[in-house]
Structure formats: structure tokens, C-alpha cells
Amino acid sequence: MNSHGWKVRSALTVAALFCLTAVSGVFVFYPNFFAKAAEGPDQSVVSDLNKQIDEQRAKIDALTAKITEYNENIKSTRQEAATLKTQIKIIDNQVGKTNMEITLKEEQAKEVQLQIEQTGMQIGQLEAQMLKEKDQLSNLLRLISRYEDKNYINILLANDSFSDFFDQVKYSTDLQEEMQRTLNRIKETNAKLTGQKEDLEGQREDLSAILNKLDDTKAVLVSQKQDKNQLVAATNKSEKKFQALVTDLKKEQAAANALVTALEKKLRAELAKKGSAEKFNSLGNAVLVWPTVSHRITSTFHDADYPYRNLFEHSGLDIGVGKGTAVKAAEAGYVAKVAYNTQWYGSYVMIIHGGNITTLYGHLSSIGVSQDQYVTRGQQIGLSGSTGFSSGPHLHFEVRSNGIPVDPQNYLP
Numbered sequence: 001m002n003s004h005g006w007k008v009r010s011a012l013t014v015a016a017l018f019c020l021t022a023v024s025g026v027f028v029f030y031p032n033f034f035a036k037a038a039e040g041p042d043q044s045v046v047s048d049l050n051k052q053i054d055e056q057r058a059k060i061d062a063l064t065a066k067i068t069e070y071n072e073n074i075k076s077t078r079q080e081a082a083t084l085k086t087q088i089k090i091i092d093n094q095v096g097k098t099n100m101e102i103t104l105k106e107e108q109a110k111e112v113q114l115q116i117e118q119t120g121m122q123i124g125q126l127e128a129q130m131l132k133e134k135d136q137l138s139n140l141l142r143l144i145s146r147y148e149d150k151n152y153i154n155i156l157l158a159n160d161s162f163s164d165f166f167d168q169v170k171y172s173t174d175l176q177e178e179m180q181r182t183l184n185r186i187k188e189t190n191a192k193l194t195g196q197k198e199d200l201e202g203q204r205e206d207l208s209a210i211l212n213k214l215d216d217t218k219a220v221l222v223s224q225k226q227d228k229n230q231l232v233a234a235t236n237k238s239e240k241k242f243q244a245l246v247t248d249l250k251k252e253q254a255a256a257n258a259l260v261t262a263l264e265k266k267l268r269a270e271l272a273k274k275g276s277a278e279k280f281n282s283l284g285n286a287v288l289v290w291p292t293v294s295h296r297i298t299s300t301f302h303d304a305d306y307p308y309r310n311l312f313e314h315s316g317l318d319i320g321v322g323k324g325t326a327v328k329a330a331e332a333g334y335v336a337k338v339a340y341n342t343q344w345y346g347s348y349v350m351i352i353h354g355g356n357i358t359t360l361y362g363h364l365s366s367i368g369v370s371q372d373q374y375v376t377r378g379q380q381i382g383l384s385g386s387t388g389f390s391s392g393p394h395l396h397f398e399v400r401s402n403g404i405p406v407d408p409q410n411y412l413p
Helices: 003-024 030-034 043-078 084-147 152-157 162-235 239-273
Strands: 297-299 317-319 326-328 333-342 346-352 357-367 380-384 395-401 404-406
Touching: 043 084, 084 162, 084 239, 162 239, 162 297, 239 333, 239 346, 239 357, 239 395, 333 357, 346 380
Parallel strands: none
Antiparallel strands: 297 317, 317 395, 326 380, 333 346, 346 357, 357 380, 357 395, 395 404
16 A cells, blocks of 8 residues: 555544544543653652752852862962971861862762762653653554454444544544654653763763762872871971971982983993893883772872972872782883882882883882893882881882983873
8 A cells, every 4th residue: 555545544544533432422532642741750859859959069169169278378388488387387288178179079979969869860750751652652553453444434424424524534634643743752752861861871970980089089188197297207396307308308309310310321321232132122112001909199290289399399100009019010121220218219119111211119118129130011029118208108100201200190091
């Protein structure tokens, strides 16, 4: 049957339905098949949820403003003379700021949880709406099918006049249009449902990211408190001792940097002279991996929140790990230096790699490799600790390119 014939037959079928229902005294008017969509959730619940989300956003705005205030305090204090009082003030402001950041992330997590609940409601409403519309459409199609094989002549004769019959054709056209609109609504609802489910997954991922950052921020807070305790213990609250400590540390940092730079340059030249017979010369460009299982960073390269930034820049990553955590070589290479209990890096290992990349692992509690040996990528070289100028257990991981410290995060996966 061609499309024109099908349409005529469908129109007659629906018209017949109206005739039959009229004769039987049961008046079926097509909008009854398409009752309004399923009721949504209790509006008082929705209103309360929206109110809670608004309250969370107000809390988040207030906390963000407080964090900005702490940042301004830290920035202005760094412009002051480098004294013990100033340094303690900086650390106290950093502790206050980090506490605010922890609270902020907790409130952000609550907001996302409320948004997840809100999206869940919307998904439930859309699913109920689509089910209702599908059910209505199925009922109508079943009813049409029931009368499709009836004798239309008999149905025509059941009407008082031909005009009564043909009046029904208009209703059949309206009904078909309403059926099409319902199909379109089902498609639209399904698309909205898919979008809401994708939003829900995104919100869950956001929540997971916030909670991970919350753990990282708590680790930073512990480190900052340890920084203050270390400073107070090292100076015994004496300005004179603080100034002496700063002088010593600056000298130690400069000496350590000069030693590492000079040693790398010297060794690379010596190894290059040995030609292809030397294993080092067959190493390709370095591709680094994380030196610890933990990827939790407590202080970044040139970290703006590094407590001693007004005295010297932070030259690597501090990775938050407990004492005794395995530290592994980030890439295959040649162990250029093994040092114990230095004032700046503490006990450390320095490895040179292909592509003019060098890595350094500081504050180790123990070392498991020797100078002038080769290591493979992922080989354990020692255990983390808190030796040297360190306020608590962590790994100071440094990457140098052509002897100059660079941001390790640019080289890690």
C-alpha cells in the first residue's frame, strides 16, 4: 500500500473509532489519551533543595573572599624585612588560608552533592514523563489496531448523516497530529534524559576531584604547621639565630646548586668522550615517570605559597609521602652523586639521563644505590625521609635541563 493509501486508511480507521464510541454512548475525545506529563517531585522539596544550593554558594563566596584576604596579607608581609616575626606571620597566614581552603572544598563538595540530588530528581521526573507518554501512545495504538479490520460501510451507516461521519475526519487529523507531537516529545524527553545523565556523571567526577584536592590540601596544612614548628625549634624564637640560619641556608643552597651544576657538566663531558662503548651514550631522550606511588604535591616548583619564598625559590616538587616510602628512579640513567646528611638537601641521589635531563631526590632517610652505577627506570634508589632542611617527611624531587632547575610537572605524565 502506498503512503497515500495508508493515510486514507488510517484516517478512516480513526474516524471509525469516533463513530463507534459515539454510537455506544462512550465519548472518547483524543486529548484524554495524552494526559499531561507525570507530576514532578514535591515542589516544597524542590524549593528547599534550591534554597540549600543558594546558601552553599553564599558560603563559598564568603570563603573565597576570606582566602583572597589571606593572600593579600601574605603578599604584603613578604614586602617587609626578613625577620623571624615576619616569617612566622607569613606561615600563620598560610595556615589560616589553607584552613579556609579546606573548609571551601568541604562546602564545594556539599554543593555538588546537592546538585547531584537535584539532577537525580530531574532524571526521575524525565523518566516518569517518558514512561507516561509511551504508555499513552501504546494504549491508543492498541485501540486503533482493535478496530482496524472493521467494516467501514457499517460504521458509516451507524451515523445519522454523512456530515456526521466526515466531521470525524477532522478529529482523526487532529489525533494523528497529536500522536506525532507525542512522539516528538518522547524523543525530546529522551535527549534531555541523556543530557541529564551525562551531567550527573560530570558532577560525580567533580565531586571526586574536589575530595582528592581536599586530601592534598590537608597534607599541605600538616606541612605548613611542621614548617612553623621547625622554624621555632631551629631559632628558639631568637631573631639573631634566625638571621644566622637564613645566612647559612642561603650559602648552603648556593653551594649545593653550584656543585650539582658543575658535577653534571663534568660527568657528561667525560662520558661523551668514551664514545659508543659507554652505556650512557646509548640512552635516548629522557621520558620521566613519577618517583613515588603518591602523586600528592605539597609544594610546587617556584610555589607562591612556599613559606621561605621571600628568601629563596623552591627548586622542585615536594611530594607528600610518609617516612620510609620507596623512592624510584624516574628514568634510566647514571648515578652522578650520592650524598649524606647535607644541610640543604639532606641525604640525596642525583641521576643524569639522556637528553640533558638530570633528576635529584632529596631528604632521603636511606639510599640503596652507589655513585657511578647505572639504574633502570622504576628501580628503587632509596626511602623517603626528612633529612636536611625539611620540616617533615616528604620527597623533594628536582628536574634540571642543561643544569637549570625546571618545573618537574612539565616532564611527568
